[in-house]
Every structure is written in structure tokens, then in C-alpha cells.
Amino acid sequence: MVYRDLREWIEHLETEGELVRLKEEIRLEPDVGAISRAIADVQGLGVLADNIFGFHDARIAIGLSASWRRSAMTLGLPKESSHREMVKAWEKALGRYPVKAKMVAKEDAPCKQNIMRGEEVNLFSFPIPKTSLQDAAPYITKMMCITKDPDSGWVNAGMYRMQVLDRNRTGIMFHGSRHIAEHYNKARRDKRPLEMAVAIGLDPATLLTAAVKIPRGWDEFDFAGALRQAPVELVKAETADLPVPATAEIVLEGELSLTANLLEGPFGEFTGSYSGCLMMPIFQINTITYRNNTIFDFLLCGRPPADGYYMSCIPSVAALEQELRHNCPNITQIAYLLPSLMNCVVQGRWTSRGEARKAILAALSSESIVNSKMVTVVDEDVDPWNAQDVLWAIVTRCQANTDLVILPGLASELDPSAEDDGTGCKFGIDATKSIATSPRHSVVQFILPRQETEAWKKRILRVMKEGGEL
Numbered sequence: 073m074v075y076r077d078l079r080e081w082i083e084h085l086e087t088e089g090e091l092v093r094l095k096e097e098i099r100l101e102p103d104v105g106a107i108s109r110a111i112a113d114v115q116g117l118g119v120l121a122d123n124i125f126g127f128h129d130a131r132i133a134i135g136l137s138a139s140w141r142r143s144a145m146t147l148g149l150p151k152e153s154s155h156r157e158m159v160k161a162w163e164k165a166l167g168r169y170p171v172k173a174k175m176v177a178k179e180d181a182p183c184k185q186n187i188m189r190g191e192e193v194n195l196f197s198f199p200i201p202k203t204s205l206q207d208a209a210p211y212i213t214k215m216m217c218i219t220k221d222p223d224s225g226w227v228n229a230g231m232y233r234m235q236v237l238d239r240n241r242t243g244i245m246f247h248g249s250r251h252i253a254e255h256y257n258k259a260r261r262d263k264r265p266l267e268m269a270v271a272i273g274l275d276p277a278t279l280l281t282a283a284v285k286i287p288r289g290w291d292e293f294d295f296a297g298a299l300r301q302a303p304v305e306l307v308k309a310e311t312a313d314l315p316v317p318a319t320a321e322i323v324l325e326g327e328l329s330l331t332a333n334l335l336e337g338p339f340g341e342f343t344g345s346y347s348g349c350l351m352m353p354i355f356q357i358n359t360i361t362y363r364n365n366t367i368f369d370f371l372l373c374g375r376p377p378a379d380g381y382y383m384s385c386i387p388s389v390a391a392l393e394q395e396l397r398h399n400c401p402n403i404t405q406i407a408y409l410l411p412s413l414m415n416c417v418v419q420g421r422w423t424s425r426g427e428a429r430k431a432i433l434a435a436l437s438s439e440s441i442v443n444s445k446m447v448t449v450v451d452e453d454v455d456p457w458n459a460q461d462v463l464w465a466i467v468t469r470c471q472a473n474t475d476l477v478i479l480p481g482l483a484s485e486l487d488p489s490a491e492d493d494g495t496g497c498k499f500g501i502d503a504t505k506s507i508a509t510s511p512r513h514s515v516v517q518f519i520l521p522r523q524e525t526e527a528w529k530k531r532i533l534r535v536m537k538e539g540g541e542l
């Protein structure tokens with residue numbers, strides 16, 4: 073489970089038959105975007121490409137996060153683990169918090185093997201591709217942005233996409249609800265630029281903590297220690313007063329400007345369409361440190377299934393379960409109607425009809441799944457991870473004139489069908505059996521298959537795969 077860095081993770085994936093090396097020469101455009109889309113679509117193997125046109129020393133890792141198998145392995149579970157088992161593993165890691173990170177000396181930090189300062193700084197030394205055809209520019213999509221609260225000194229790590237502008241400047245895009253936005257707003261209040269370090273190419277558990285919500289006030293590095301079950305090694309950045317993961321492939325250091333802004337985007341979002349453009353600060357880079365024979369770790373954003381979808385599904389379900397159980401104790405589990413993280417399903421052992429509706433309101437106003445647009449509430453006999461089951465519950469346990477909860481005017485920034493002011497309509501479906509004493513509803517029951525069905529399924533699948541007789 074403990075992968076010291078991206079390289080150990082790659083070695084492990086190769087041993088497990090989860091990664092293939094690509095020797096043939098590829099080009100950043102169009103190959104990387106096309107390969108990553110193909111991997112995510114079929115949950116294929118991760119790829120390590122050694123031979124990139126225009127780059128002598130650098131390599132690129134593609135699609136390492138793009139499968140449920142590798143999601144399970146990131147959590148230290150067998151590849152075939154179910155979504156539910158992954159949620160449980162995440163909850164266990166929350167229980168192990170904190171495993172304190174440890175500082176190491178500069179000599180023991182591989183990320184310091186090479187350094188570019190001032191005029192030498194050149195982002196174009198690294199193979200940073202465009203993700204989708206009409207993105208505004210190449211983007212750094214898989215990274216950890218580290219900043220410090222100007223008041224309390226609390227260090228935050230988050231994943232916020234970065235649009236490459238030139239050799240030493242990028243844009244960044246963060247929503248107002250992100251912790252980095254709090255830090256940046258305080259820096260503006262103080263009229264002092266916000267220092268930021270960006271770590272690229274990390275072990276999968278440490279990286280994951282940047283991309284998902286963890287409880288407020290927690291330290292991402294100490295949670296990463298709990299998740300990987302070993303302390304994260306940190307080293308002081310060269311110029312910024314910030315800790316950075318010592319085994320990172322690349323570390324960018326600099327400041328978020330208070331005066332220089334850009335119109336960020338468009339960028340191909342997880343909704344499957346391009347974002348609009350928003351004014352965002354510019355990141356001015358003054359130093360880059362990096363490892364020999366660097367590996368640039370690339371992540372596909374875009375219509376699910378894409379890497380970000382595989383990464384954030386399980387942690388966001390676990391976070392929502394934690395958040396909602398206080399208010400709705402009869403919740404038994406939460407899931408997504410895959411392959412979208414905009415459709416959430418709440419399963420419960422409901423004791424009154426009002427409870428299911430309360431769960432709808434709680435889920436739609438939750439901080440853990442801000443992007444969810446639709447919530448379906450089901451009973452305990454419906455598997456919330458199984459779309460067929462959920463749809464069946466909708467058509468047999470719900471009446472559209474009474475069981476829909478429609479909530480217009482909610483923040484819905486990323487929904488392409490939202491209003492121009494960023495608000496949209498969210499809705500819930502109460503697909504639970506009526507608890508009233510209606511005889512008609514009380515007889516609604518799923519028809520369970522005979523126990524012999526599984527054996528027949530296996531025999532039919534074997535004939536489909538291998539031919540021969542049933």
C-alpha cells in the first residue's frame with residue numbers, strides 16, 4: 073500500500089498488469105488526449121510513454137487514475153473490490169487520522185535533483201499537453217497546489233487546474249468555496265501576493281487528498297499519511313515558506329498575483345462541455361525543481377468516465393455519508409448513478425415519508441457534493457449503485473405529480489444548462505415505497521431471481537467467451 077512516490081506506484085502497476093510502457097514516438101497533440109480518452113472509456117491499462125516528440129529527458133504517465141481497479145489499489149484493496157468496499161476503506165482511513173507528515177533534509181528530497189531559477193524557468197521543458205481539442209491552452213490538470221492561510225498559518229493542498237500562459241506563468245481556476253480562495257482573499261485584504269507551491273507527480277494517495285473534500289481544518293498531508301498508512305515526506309520549498317512533498321516529480325514555486333488576472337478558459341469540463349471564461353489570478357513562477365528523467369503525470373478531465381470521475385467518486389460518497397448521517401440517521405448508504413457524479417442516490421431504512429424528503433434537501437444543500445443536480449431516494453432493498461434497480465424503483469414507487477421535489481435558484485455554476493447568472497434548478501425524486509397504509513403500495517415488491525440464476529449466468533458468459541456447449 074505504501075508507494076513512496078509516483079515511480080513506485082508505476083512499478084507496482086506494471087507488476088500487477090495494470091500499466092504498459094509505450095516505446096513508439098508520440099506527440100503531445102493529438103496523441104495524449106486521444107490515448108487518455110481511450111483508457112478512460114474502456115478502463116484500460118495506464119500508459120507510461122517514454123518517447124515524446126520534442127522532449128529528450130521527460131516521460132509522461134497517462135490514465136493512471138482511470139479505472140475502478142486502480143481506485144481500489146490506491147486504497148490498498150484488491151482490484152475487484154466493490155464501490156461499497158472502497159467507501160468503507162476510505163472511512164477507515166478517516167478513523168486513522170492524523171498520521172503526521174515528517175520533514176526531510178534537502179539532500180534526501182529527490183524533487184531537488186534539478187533546479188531552474190529566474191530566467192532559466194521554463195515550463196515548456198515539460199510535456200504538458202492540451203486535454204480537449206478546444207481548450208484555451210495546454211493545462212496542468214493533476215497536481216497539488218499548496219498555500220498557507222495568511223492569518224493562521226494553516227497549510228492547504230488542493231487540485232485546481234492551471235492554464236499554461238508562457239514559460240513562467242500560468243492561470244489557475246478555483247471556485248469561491250475552495251480553501252485556496254479563502255487564502256487568496258486574505259492576501260488581497262493584506263495587499264500581499266499569496267505564495268504557492270505546486271507539486272506534480274505524486275504517489276496516488278497523497279495526490280488524492282488534494283482532489284477531494286476532507287473535514288474542515290484537517291491537514292491534507294496528515295490525512296495522506298492515514299490513507300497510505302505511512303507518513304508523507306515533506307521538504308521546505310526553495311523560495312516559498314511552504315512544505316512540499318519531497319518525492320514529487322516537479323515542484324513549481326511562485327506567487328499568485330494580486331494585480332495580474334486572465335480570462336481563464338475555456339476548458340473541457342467533467343460535464344462533457346467546455347467551461348465559460350472567468351477572471352482568475354495569474355501564477356508567476358520564480359523557481360522549478362524537478363527529478364532526473366522526470367515523469368509528467370497527466371489526468372483527463374471531460375465527460376465521464378474520465379480520470380477525475382474515478383478519483384473523486386468514492387471520497388465524495390464517504391464525505392456525504394458522514395455529513396448527512398447527523399441529520400438523517402436512517403441513511404444506510406449513498407451512491408452515484410454512474411457514470412455521472414451529478415446524480416446522487418440515497419438509500420435508507422425510512423420510517424416516515426417526510427424522512428426521504430428531508431434526505432433530498434440535505435443532499436442537495438450539501439458541501440460534499442456541490443455539483444450534484446439530482447438526488448434519488450430509495451429503500452433498503454434497492455441497490456443504489458445499480459442503475460437498473462434505481463430506475464425500477466423510480467417507475468414503480470414514484471408518482472411525478474407528488475414525489476418530485478423541485479428547487480430552482482440554487483448555485484449551479486458548472487451545469488451547462490444553468491442560467492447565465494450561474495443558478496439552476498436542482499431536483500429530488502422520492503422513489504421510496506409509501507409508508508402510509510395504502511394496500512396498493514404495500515404490496516410492491518421486487519421479484520428476486522431464483523438462486524440457480526447465478527450458475528446459469530456463469531455458464532452463458534463462458535459460452536459467449538470461449539464458445540462450445542452450454
Ligand SMILES: Cc1cc2nc3c(=O)[nH]c(=O)nc-3n(C[C@H](O)[C@H](O)[C@H](O)COP(=O)(O)O)c2cc1C
Pocket residue numbers: 228229230231232233245246247249250251252282283284285286371373379380381383384
Ligand atoms: C480531477 C479534478 C479536477 C479538479 N479541478 C478543479 C478546479 O480546476 N478548480 C476547483 O476549484 N476545483 C477543482 N476540483 C475540486 C477540488 O480539487 C476539490 O474540491 C478539493 O477538495 C479542493 O480543495 P479544498 O477543499 O482544500 O479547497 C477538481 C477535482 C478533481 C478530482
